Amino acid sequence: MQKDTDHTQAAETPAGVCPFAKAAMSSRFTDPKGCPVSSDAEAFDPFAASYQADPAEVLRWSRDDEPVFFSPKLGYWVVTRYEDVKAVFRDNRVFSPANALEKITPFSSEADAILKQHNYGMARTLVNEDEPAHLERRRALMFSFSPEELLHHEPMVRRLTREYVDRFVNKGSADLVNEMLWEIPLTVALHFLGVPEEDMGKLREYSIAHTVNTWGRPTPDQQLKVADSVGKFWNYAGKVLEKMREDPSGNGWMEYAIRRQKELPEVITDSYLHSMMMAGIVAAHETTAHATANALRLLLEDKMTWDRICQDASLIPQAVEECLRHSGSIVAWRRVALEDTEVGGVSIPKGGKLLIVNSSANHDERYFEDPDSIDIFRDNASEHLSFGYGSHQCLGKNLARMEMCIFLEELTKRLPHMQLVPDQDFKYLPNIAFRGPENLFVEWDVSLNPEKTNPEILATHEAIKIGSPSKDDIYRSVLVDQVRHEADNVIGISFKNQDGSEFPRWSPGAHIDVMVGEYTRKYSLCGYNTDRKTLDIAVLREEDGRGGSKYIHDSLKKGDALKIKGPKSNFRLDEKAERYILIAGGIGITPVLTMADRLAELGKDYCLHYAGAARASMAFLNRIEQDHAGRFELYPKAEARRADLQSLVATADANTRIYVCGPDRMIEELEQLCEPLPDNILHFEHFTAKHETFDTSNDKAFELVLANSRMVVTVEPGQTALGALKAAGVDVESDCEEGLCGNCEVEVLEGEIDHRDNVLARSEKAENKRMVTCCSRAKSRSIKIAL
Template sequence: MSTESCPADHVDRPTDPVSGCPVSAGAAAFDPFGDAYQADPPEAVRWSRDDEPVFYSPSLGYWVVTRYDDVKAVFRDNTTFSPSIALEKITPVSDEAIATLERYDYAMNRTLVNEDEPEHMPRRRVLMGPFTPDRLAHHEPIVRRLTREYVDRFVDVGKADLVDEMLWEVPLTVALHFLGVPEEDMATLRKYSIAHTVNTWGRPSPEEQLTVAENVGKFWQFAGTVVEKLRRDPSGDGWMPYSIRKQREYPDIITDSYLHSMMMAGIVAAHETTANAAANALKLLLENRTVWDELCADPGLIPNAVEECLRHSGSVAAWRRLVTADTTVGGVPVPAGAKLLIVNSSANRDERHFEDPDTVDVRRDNATEHLTFGYGSHQCMGKNLARMELQVFLEELTRRLPHLDLVPGQRFSYVPNTSFRGPEHLWVQWDPAANPERSEPGLLDTRQPVRIGEPTTRGLSRTLTVERVDPTARDVVEITLAEPTGAALPSWSPGAHIELELGEVSRQYSLCGDPEDRSRYRIAVLRDPGSRGGSRYVHDELRPGTSVAVRGPRNHFRLDADTRHHVFVAGGIGITPILAMADAVCAAGGSYELHYCGRSTGTMALLDRVRRDHGPRLHEHVSEAGDRLDVTALLAEPTDGTRIYACGPQRLLSALDGASAHWPGDALRVEHFTTAGHELDPAVEHAFDLTLADSGLTVRVAPDQTVLAALRAANIDVPSDCEEGLCGTCEAPVLGGEVDHRDVVLTRSERSAGTRMMTCCSRACGASLTLGL
């Protein structure tokens, strides 16, 4: 790259002779083998996320990518960004080490991790079967049995190194069980696995390289011996016997050398990353004691806690890619032949994608969007096995040792390498006399359901206390909710809502307080005479001091701060989200008008506050006074830079939709809390195909199956929440085909564009859709 084509400022900055790019102080000092990176990679490259998200490291010889959108874009395009160097030794190997490997006939070849198309996807399709959620379910009993047995060994001791005494050996045994190979000596396999990691991603000295090479060579021979043993009788369970049987059907796709390489790589992939992820998770949770205590009190939070731990402190710090053509990454020109270190652990802590990313929040509703498992066609096939193991570990330890603590003063060490991390030791302590199983005989008989696959966000509630109940209009009460411990509540933005668990039902209510006040949430609820139980419960049961389970906040009714003029329309209790929006625009000095409609002033919630804060911009439309809102007149002339935000009864929203038909398609934005959703009728619906552009798969959606269900059955992660087309959580990009939209999230213009769909409810109009997944 010449200095003329480089986007960075060359003035007063040294230029790297290889890349031709100026090297900043941060780039020059970058050391992925140093203590800071090993202890916390995202923190070590925070400077990069903030100031230089794509930089060239002269000491490593790689371009380094650190922001979420850029990392995901690299994962998505496996043609421009080839995975072929993913297993390449990052440190040049000495001639002596090469000779040692040759003595063992070491010939590690391409695997699913590092092969290009067109070879990769045919193999992945053939070998995917054992990794799907329904096929993984039968592994849960052995995970539970092993975890119980290992905890039994130390539960009454009072002190343990969880890595040595549980977290390394259980995943290794599970890995061997999943692969279908006989269990071998644990200490030897551990040595082999570490050697493989250091050999590929580490920076061993010339002397250490000889020892590493010796162990890698022995590991290679061991893998070959096991393959030959299984080949003689491939009838058993496990991925390797399955693969050998598939070889008979697809000999050109699954070759002998491929099986040998996959055997060795599979042990490392299924074992070491899970062991490290478990150690990272427990260290993180015990360092954040209130979070650990939350899991002990509510094990239903464990599935999402696993995702949050994988996001915050996953075991996969970075991956590598080879650039195959001149391109740009994050707007920075990168030449063909360049090598990339894509720091997905940094992407997972990017504040541009994750709110307050350094905080451990086990109720984070987009934790599943982490990139620890990668993304696209090379996403980790074993992700759901790892999720299962982590859930069982956390369940067993939070139930049996809720009083667990980290041994104070210990120093955590890591095997130096660019890509995989976990503490080599994790010392914990507890008082055996306080073990709950000593006083609760039935404790060990309980089981928490394991979620095999990506968890939904439906169970992510927190218990809040009703602080105040204040009448604010006829049959309307304002409810103030607070965290009983006094802890700060999650932040929210105007238009957001929370969901309350009210007896046998759950209902969504818009927040109408001050987003800057993190100490409490405020909602206003109308007693509905036709209530199915929600509003009646609020009015009859909620009193100061009452506890209520709350989910959220979430926002699919967002305010566009760049709009030149805002027209706010509220009908009845629909004032709640509109008021928060008007407050925000008013505080920012923006242009707006507020139309508030009601039957009478006595039924209009929060009217005194609306008049006080928005009097000059307020237009009251009171039916009893003969002053109904004329929506046709209000929206007669489309105005550039104007958006209409509305919430209220369906007849008002329908009228606004009709009256704004001649406006730009995205001018009207409305808030819904109900849909006309219904069960799928296979006599009416039709089957269709989903082509997944980023994953290289084609998935069939049955007439009685949602797109969301079909994707999950194919091992494709898609987050979800309401699963009714209300919240927008399960949105997927559409690249081709016509969508039968059945949600109430997208605007008219968004539907017309056909570039997005809600996978929980919407379907294909024709025979196929292509999604960017």
């Protein structure tokens, strides 16, 4: 595969039809629309020990079969797949955060009376406030979270971390949660807010009650104690805020907010400051404490990864990002529908409450390759949803990243030989939002502490870069293990990791980015995905191409060291269909062959149709004959054989999937033939870019109206929509930036698009509902998009 483009059309559920009725008929419950609730949905309990221990695994059934379901126990619609969770986060016009801080377990009248006695009056905050008030306040208060301002806190975080590790480094054992991870983020949070030193102790004492109050399931007796602590927390936070008003000249966020209040009294009100004071402590404390505890457990359980970051501290930011994806501290968040709508093809009524499960989305194999493994070279790890997405994305995300990097650097430097205490029982405080172990017991041989023989290691540290690691810095170092002839003008190349380790598992249709010389090119993996030690690609020499394939053919040899990115996939195989038609043209055989391998393994009904110029130029013929005997047809042009695509498509029904990779003319013909069929039948990937030339001389400026963010962004001539959005500070994912992968696609609500991508199908372009922002432009003066 020279260049890849994905088109995977999702199955749609007709409006008003229950998509899971067949599986749900045995249920005793129905959802608010009267649709039967499946037995799995009926049994779902977010407070169960199994869910607290591994929420993503417990919800695997949902991601696979019922990605949006109604939970009778909660009274919530539960959303579990990546794209659906992201869509809900993105659209705060339809999905309000108003219930984000609503008690999941209503208090008793006695507990409510206690809160009333304390004059508890928690108001809206950045977490649960609707537009336009939210964005106006967010913009007014963002300064303290800028990279420059966050760097001012680095010395304090390093000093605290050093002091806490000093206390136990020579003991040989520790509970990292109670002796370090719980205390430091809280102290950092209080310093960040600007809380006076003398008030930190009391606020520490009260802060945990807020979590139990909002997201937990306290018993009636516990509710009374929690209510009293929450009330005291509220009142004490108010007193501290008043003390800060007397002299708001410090660098704390609350002090900055007090100063801003004088400029914007209607935007930053007294009640708002009081509520943010209390919510800010919890938000900056527990999320970071739990996330670091989760990360350390993961890394210590994966010795190879732990050893890697001990040996190379520059990998720590990548490890932090991958741990945030794999086991972030925020399990799920909440929204409420402001109108009748749909999520994942399921109708959600106005007023419907949604539990959007970030932790499940981060393990969705439709988006992340081998999502249950730890892979610090995963170059899309930062696309996790642990911090949310869109205009309500966590403001403090980069403060948390900085703390986690410093914690890991100190521990890997001073205690690289640290291990988890065997057979410990990890326990979690039952709540639907935050997750982290209550204890993390570790041990080590003090005599092996590196600083005993090399005290100089304490004098240096890695430079902190605020934000997520750049994709440009994330790659695998590999060696060329073999270069072999596959067909005329086609070579096969095998890669192995330089350190001899295994590659992550990859799915049929996946690809890697090969970085060699001055070129970066995408190639489909075409080996056997059961071989974890080797990655195989095939490269067609293109004399009229852009030079990458010729350089590889002429220069690459066994033993060469180079970099790759991936594996990752934009071309996924739906394994639930009954019958498959696989079509490959030329080098397009590479992803299609791995799909055939998988279908053979599953015992599915499939046939592989492979067209090429001549047998001598068609790669993998021996393998196809060996592994897919009786399941393939060859169409060498030199033998006057041509695939009858019309006849192939005519055999397709609703239970058939057609997968094709090949020349544009082949894909365009199939698109035309499949137009009368349901959208989910045809899936394709281009193996070359179209290299279509667009006349850019008449490009005019246009406006992007961001419906959810209430922003207007101007795209100048010569500038891409993606570039304009990023320049405006709007988070938009991107990868190839050539209109090939579709990662930067946005939903279009109004306006006409000048489509210049190689991603969307003809029917999708005609619908005018999606835009690939890295290359496409507006035909109209402005377009409205769902961001």
